[in-house]
Amino acid sequence: MITTSRLQTLLNQQGNETPVHAIVRALSSDGSLSMAELQGATSLAKSTVSTALSELRRSGIVVAAEQREKESGVPGRRPTAFTLNPEAGTCVGVHLELDGVRICIADAAHTIIDEQFIALGLDYAPEHAIQSTLTGAAALYRNNGLTLERLLGVGVSVSGPVTPQGFVHKSSILPAWSGTNVRELFANAFRKPVFADNESNCAATAELMWGAAKDHKDFLLFKIDLGVGGAVVIDGKVIVGAAGGAGEIGHMSIERNGRLCRCGNRGCLEIEASLLEPTRQLSEVHGRPLVIEDVLLLAEQGDSGANRMIEDCAEAAGRGLAAMAAMINPPLVILSGKAALAGERFLRPFQQAFERNALVRSRDVPTENATIIRIGDFTLNDSLLGAVGLVLRSIGSMKTQHMHAL
Amino acid sequence: MITTSRLQTLLNQQGNETPVHAIVRALSSDGSLSMAELQGATSLAKSTVSTALSELRRSGIVVAAEQREKESGVPGRRPTAFTLNPEAGTCVGVHLELDGVRICIADAAHTIIDEQFIALGLDYAPEHAIQSTLTGAAALYRNNGLTLERLLGVGVSVSGPVTPQGFVHKSSILPAWSGTNVRELFANAFRKPVFADNESNCAATAELMWGAAKDHKDFLLFKIDLGVGGAVVIDGKVIVGAAGGAGEIGHMSIERNGRLCRCGNRGCLEIEASLLEPTRQLSEVHGRPLVIEDVLLLAEQGDSGANRMIEDCAEAAGRGLAAMAAMINPPLVILSGKAALAGERFLRPFQQAFERNALVRSRDVPTENATIIRIGDFTLNDSLLGAVGLVLRSIGSMKTQHMHAL
Numbered sequence: 001m002i003t004t005s006r007l008q009t010l011l012n013q014q015g016n017e018t019p020v021h022a023i024v025r026a027l028s029s030d031g032s033l034s035m036a037e038l039q040g041a042t043s044l045a046k047s048t049v050s051t052a053l054s055e056l057r058r059s060g061i062v063v064a065a066e067q068r069e070k071e072s073g074v075p076g077r078r079p080t081a082f083t084l085n086p087e088a089g090t091c092v093g094v095h096l097e098l099d100g101v102r103i104c105i106a107d108a109a110h111t112i113i114d115e116q117f118i119a120l121g122l123d124y125a126p127e128h129a130i131q132s133t134l135t136g137a138a139a140l141y142r143n144n145g146l147t148l149e150r151l152l153g154v155g156v157s158v159s160g161p162v163t164p165q166g167f168v169h170k171s172s173i174l175p176a177w178s179g180t181n182v183r184e185l186f187a188n189a190f191r192k193p194v195f196a197d198n199e200s201n202c203a204a205t206a207e208l209m210w211g212a213a214k215d216h217k218d219f220l221l222f223k224i225d226l227g228v229g230g231a232v233v234i235d236g237k238v239i240v241g242a243a244g245g246a247g248e249i250g251h252m253s254i255e256r257n258g259r260l261c262r263c264g265n266r267g268c269l270e271i272e273a274s275l276l277e278p279t280r281q282l283s284e285v286h287g288r289p290l291v292i293e294d295v296l297l298l299a300e301q302g303d304s305g306a307n308r309m310i311e312d313c314a315e316a317a318g319r320g321l322a323a324m325a326a327m328i329n330p331p332l333v334i335l336s337g338k339a340a341l342a343g344e345r346f347l348r349p350f351q352q353a354f355e356r357n358a359l360v361r362s363r364d365v366p367t368e369n370a371t372i373i374r375i376g377d378f379t380l381n382d383s384l385l386g387a388v389g390l391v392l393r394s395i396g397s398m399k400t401q402h403m404h405a406l
Numbered sequence: 407m408i409t410t411s412r413l414q415t416l417l418n419q420q421g422n423e424t425p426v427h428a429i430v431r432a433l434s435s436d437g438s439l440s441m442a443e444l445q446g447a448t449s450l451a452k453s454t455v456s457t458a459l460s461e462l463r464r465s466g467i468v469v470a471a472e473q474r475e476k477e478s479g480v481p482g483r484r485p486t487a488f489t490l491n492p493e494a495g496t497c498v499g500v501h502l503e504l505d506g507v508r509i510c511i512a513d514a515a516h517t518i519i520d521e522q523f524i525a526l527g528l529d530y531a532p533e534h535a536i537q538s539t540l541t542g543a544a545a546l547y548r549n550n551g552l553t554l555e556r557l558l559g560v561g562v563s564v565s566g567p568v569t570p571q572g573f574v575h576k577s578s579i580l581p582a583w584s585g586t587n588v589r590e591l592f593a594n595a596f597r598k599p600v601f602a603d604n605e606s607n608c609a610a611t612a613e614l615m616w617g618a619a620k621d622h623k624d625f626l627l628f629k630i631d632l633g634v635g636g637a638v639v640i641d642g643k644v645i646v647g648a649a650g651g652a653g654e655i656g657h658m659s660i661e662r663n664g665r666l667c668r669c670g671n672r673g674c675l676e677i678e679a680s681l682l683e684p685t686r687q688l689s690e691v692h693g694r695p696l697v698i699e700d701v702l703l704l705a706e707q708g709d710s711g712a713n714r715m716i717e718d719c720a721e722a723a724g725r726g727l728a729a730m731a732a733m734i735n736p737p738l739v740i741l742s743g744k745a746a747l748a749g750e751r752f753l754r755p756f757q758q759a760f761e762r763n764a765l766v767r768s769r770d771v772p773t774e775n776a777t778i779i780r781i782g783d784f785t786l787n788d789s790l791l792g793a794v795g796l797v798l799r800s801i802g803s804m805k806t807q808h809m810h811a812l
Contacts (some may be wrong), residue, residue, distance in 0.1 A: 161735075161766065169771050217649075232734060234640045241735025242624075243775035245766035252729040253763060255662055263765055265728070322671075323658040328638060328731055329567075329647025357659060359669055360567065360651035365575055369649035 014293050019044050019052035024061065026083065029393050031110030031210070032081040033113055034063040053082065059270060060085055065109065089152040091390035092137050092190070095199065096158050096174060096182075098122065101129050103136045105144070106388045108152065110210070112354035114140045115384070126180050130189045153193040154259040155390035157202035161244035166196045169243055197389035200247050201238045202232035202386025203336055203378070208238075209389045211377035212334050219332035220324060221376070222249065224317060224339035224346075226279070226292065228270040246367065250274065254320055272316035275339060278309035292338045299345055311349045318353025326359050336376040347375065425450050425458035430467065430490065435799050437516035437616070438471040438487040459488065466491055471515065475629035483603040489515035495558040498543050498596070499604065502564050502580060502588075504528065507535050509542045509549070512794045514558065515617070519803040520546045521790070534584050536595045560592050561796035563608040565787040567650035572602045575649055601796035606653050607644045608792025609742055609784070610637035614644075615795045617783030618740050625738035626730060627782070628655065630723060630745035630752075632685070632698065638734065656680065660726055678722035681745060684715030698744045705751055716748055717755045724759025731777060732765050742782040753781065 018040065025043035026033060033041060038049050056062035065081040086107035095102040099122050104115040114293045116139075141148050159174050166183025168174075186194040197205070204221040207213040212223075213233065221231040228250030232239040239246040250270035251263045258267020271277070275292050282298065283290045285305055290298075298306035321333060339346050351373050355361055360369040377383055412468075418429055425448065432439060432447035439447060444455050462468035471487040493515035501508040505528050510521040522545070524538045565580050572589025574580075592600040603611070610627040613619040619639065627637040632658030638645040645652040656676035657669045664673020675684070680696050688704065689696045691711055704712035725740060739760075745752050757779050761767055768776040784791055 163775060166770075167775075169766070169775070194747075223455065230733075234645060235643070237641070239640060239734055241766075242737035242777055243766045243771045244734055245731065245735035246733065248732045248735070248765050251733075251765040252723065252732040254660065256660065256725070265763055265765070319662070323660070323729065324733055325647075325651070325654075326654045326658040327636075327652065327733060329644055329649060329651035329654070333646035338524070357671055359574070359657040359671070360647075360649045360655050365649045369569060369573075369575070371648055 001295070020056060023049065023052050023056060027062065027082065027084045028108065031392075032083040034081045038082070055387045057082075061088060063109075068138055085109070086111060087150075087262060090141075090146060090150050091152050091388055091391035092133075092154045093158045093384050093386075093391070094133055094154065094186070095175070095202075095384040095387055096129060096156065098159070098174075100124070101133050102384050103133055103140065103145070103270070104384055105137065105140050105386060106392070108392070109231050112385075112388070113144050113146070116140055123176055125176055126182075126185055130185055133186070134189050144192070148358070151190065151192050151226075153195065153385035153391040153394065154190050155202075156182055156186055156194065156196040157199045157387040158182055158196055159199050161241075161248065162196050162198055163244040164240050167244070169245075191212040193391075193394070195394055197238065197240070197390060198231075198247060199383040199386075200229035200242065200336075201231045201240070202384075202390065203376070203382035204238050204247075204334075204386065205389040205393065206378050206382045206385035207334055207336075208233060208236065209393065210373055210385070211382070213332060215238050216332050217326075218330060220249075220321075220328065220330040221247075221334045221336055222317065222321065223337040224273060224275060224313070224335070225337040226274055227278045228274045228317075229337075234328075249320065249324060252320060252323065254316075254323060261351055269316065269320040272311050273320055275310075275313060278306070278313060281309060296338070296342055299342065301362070307345065310346055313339065314346045314349035314355040317329070318355075319357045321350070321354045321373075322357030322359070325354070329360055330371055333371060333373045334376045335373065336379055336382060337378070340375045345375065353392050409784065417455070421573040423453035425454050426681060429455065429462060433488065433490045434514065435770065437798075438489040439555070440487045444488070461679055463488075467494060469515075471730055490787065492517060493556075496547075496552060496556050497558050497794055497797035498539075498560045499790050499792075499797070500539050500560065500562045500592070501608075501790040501793055502535060502562065502583070504565070504580075506530070507542070508540050509539055509546065509548050510789050510790055511543065512798070514798070516798060518791070518794070519550050519552070522546055529582055531582055532588075532591055536591055539592070540595050553807060557598050559601065559797040560596050561587055561608075561802065562592055562600065562602040562795040563605045564602055565605050567647075568602050568604055569650040569685055572600070575651075599797075599800070601800055603644065603646070603709070603792070603796060604635070604637075604650065604653060605789040605792075606635035606742075607637045607646070608790075608796065609782070610639050610644050610653075610740075610792065611795040611799065612784050612788040612792035613740055613742075613782050614639060614642065614793070615799065616787070618780055619738060621759060624734075624736060626727075626734065626736040627653075627742055628723065628727065629738045630679060630681065630719070630741070631743040632680055632682045634680045635743075640734075654780075655726065655730060658726060659728065660722075660729060675722065675726040679719050679721060679726055683718075684712070687715060702744070702748055705748065713751065713796055716745075716752055716762050719745065720752045720755035721759040724756045724761075725763050727756070727760045727779075728763030728765070731760070733808035735766055736777055737776060738797050739779045740782045741779065742788060744785070746781045746785040749781070752786070753779065777790050 022042040062082050063085045065083045086109040089108045093104045098117040101290050102117045105113045116136050165180045168177045176235045182196045200223050213219045217236045219233050223229040230249035231247040251268045253267045254269050255267030259271050261268035278295050295306050299310050428448040437638045468488050469491045471489045492515040495514045499510045506525040508523045511519045522542050524542050572587045574586050588602045589600045606629050619625045623642045625639050629635040636655035637653040657674045659673045660675050661673030665677050667674035684701050688701050701712050705716050
């Protein structure tokens with residue numbers, strides 16, 4: 001049986017990259033790849049890939065992928081493809097939610113093995129969350145006949161800006177975490193490499209690795225729930241920014257003297273484009289407390305107020321998108337969050353408002369230069385999947401400096 | 407004497423990159439580098455750099471840089487540094503301005519040799535501009551005892567969005583160029599590789615190669631003249647966007663029902679942040695037609711109206727910058743264009759408005775995570791310098807596919 005330490009030794013080896021390294025790196029980033037795809041990903045000759053692959057299969061590091069049914073949102077594998085041996089290592093994904101932590105474990109072959117939500121109540125303390133995550137992860141491993149020894153790393157998705165070093169500066173949703181170093185806290189508990197990013201950035205990582213952006217290097221993720229978030233991906237990398245504040249598109253002010261936002265500014269996109277105001281106003285009109293799902297259901301049932309409110313949000317979102325497009329002119333925009341559940345009901349007015357307000361209008365440019373807007377593949381669990389993705393994507397670059405960075 | 411063809415052969419050679427290639431690539435991108443800097447840029451051992459450098463100096467491709475005075479805005483060389491042999495090749499930079507073309511020639515060692523403006527009147531035809539550029543460049547070469555045989559490539563700076571392929575979709579300043587392929591047109595005339603980009607993107611390239619962003623990989627260029635433009639640089643690359651529309655920050659709408667903009671949208675940042683309105687209104691108040699320079703002079707002389715108008719523009723620009731920062735949270739912002747000539751008079755209210763409206767405020771984060779705002783090094787000729795930079799930066803990657811791309 002292949003051990004985690006053998007894979008780690010291979011990954012941490014310094015010096016020139018051999019074909020064996022290149023193949024391990026490609027598989028750790030992409031999950032499963034066919035011979036032809038491996039040639040493309042490594043830019044190596046067919047014979048070189050073939051020789052190195054034989055060596056890797058002999059030593060049990062790489063295995064032929066079985067055809068399986070889709071599991072936990074991660075697409076099923078294709079036939080005649082290869083993956084890292086799932087027994088070679090695992091990783092833990094953590095999503096710090098409003099009232100608890102969601103944990104999952106996945107193997108090196110990109111399969112989600114198990115998942116669990118641990119309720120902690122509002123404003124939970126970091127220590128509490130970390131202890132619960134450790135206990136919860138240990139239980140998930142035990143229940144699946146695995147041990148934490150095989151853990152390659154932990155990925156954490158945070159509802160707020162995180163610097164690349166793991167510092168949480170300010171978090172309106174998780175105030176107790178402000179000023180902490182989330183990578184350091186988890187690394188102290190797990191004694192393994194820890195990666196952390198904002199939840200929308202994690203969502204973008206998931207779409208990039210397995211979802212709607214799989215074949216793209218540049219896109220904008222636009223996430224609309226009770227709040228509005230996003231991520232900017234350039235050349236295959238999620239932009240983090242000087243202080244981890246990149247992608248906070250909900251806090252672009254699009255109305256100088258607009259209403260006060262929770263961030264302290266006025267006229268933020270979030271105020272007009274989030275589903276908070278529809279939920280509030282419809283609750284008022286219907287005389288009972290509604291949640292987003294109720295609003296979506298009402299709209300589907302033909303309630304004209306619900307439809308109007310969704311259209312108005314979509315219109316504001318499209319206008320905001322046009323402002324963003326003036327800056328980065330993205331080839332692809334992925335709509336995520338619960339607004340995506342409204343499908344065409346949201347997408348149509350969103351696209352129309354974008355087209356009306358954009359500097360580069362689709363009708364003025366050849367099709368290949370137009371911005372495509374589509375709904376993401378992992379609307380509801382993209383942040384957790386992306387947390388796992390942070391680790392899997394990093395396996396290939398987990399050189400010694402990263403292993404000891406924290 | 408070293409010939410251009412020898413350098414071109416070296417640059418176009420396919421296959422594995424040798425230390426010789428790596429050094430030529432680093433020098434073509436950075437201009438002049440010391441031994442220590444060459445080691446850093448190539449990640450090669452000192453002895454390897456030393457051996458390859460000796461070989462390159464023996465064959466006359468690389469020379470020791472002389473200490474010279476500053477020329478044409480390109481910073482003077484440092485002692486004990488090396489450059490590509492200036493005689494190894496030259497390039498032409500072209501800036502398509504409102505009423506004519508500005509041309510310069512530079513050598514492979516990053517020295518601007520000569521410069522010329524050819525007046526063509528408003529709305530000049532592309533054919534006219536290209537013929538004038540060819541004639542003008544030939545004259546510049548002749549006057550400096552050079553021949554066009556040594557031409558490595560041509561860089562063109564355009565006042566409007568340009569796709570990476572060179573297609574000009576829409577240009578409010580140069581309507582006659584809409585729908586043309588600027589790379590193709592110039593390549594047909596010059597029979598050499600042609601690179602083209604938007605003028606603000608070119609400005610960013612100049613600041614990145616030689617100026618205020620020399621030690622940075624991520625920044626936002628914010629150009630304020632009669633119009634407002636910009637460029638987004640991520641990981642050392644200027645973002646172009648799906649249709650060449652990236653960096654068109656003047657056309658982000660920051661006021662839903664704001665005034666109509668020349669782009670067809672309402673409330674664009676350009677309307678409030680450009681120096682057009684101050685110039686217009688001060689002309690009215692003073693009863694004579696003023697240009698930007700008059701407004702700046704009036705402000706310096708203490709005219710309260712001029713100072714107020716500049717402050718208002720700076721305030722709007724700072725607000726717009728805060729919206730952009732919510733998206734990319736840039737570590738560095740470079741102010742360019744004639745607004746930069748106002749110095750602190752513009753910079754102070756610009757910074758204050760940014761700090762007031764930004765999601766990530768400087769006072770909330772450690773100094774190393776704060777956004778730095780500074781004035782560019784090449785405020786007035788950055789676009790032309792950047793056009794040259796497009797060619798110089800590409801020398802290292804001018805592989806065969808590029809040479810024959812057009």
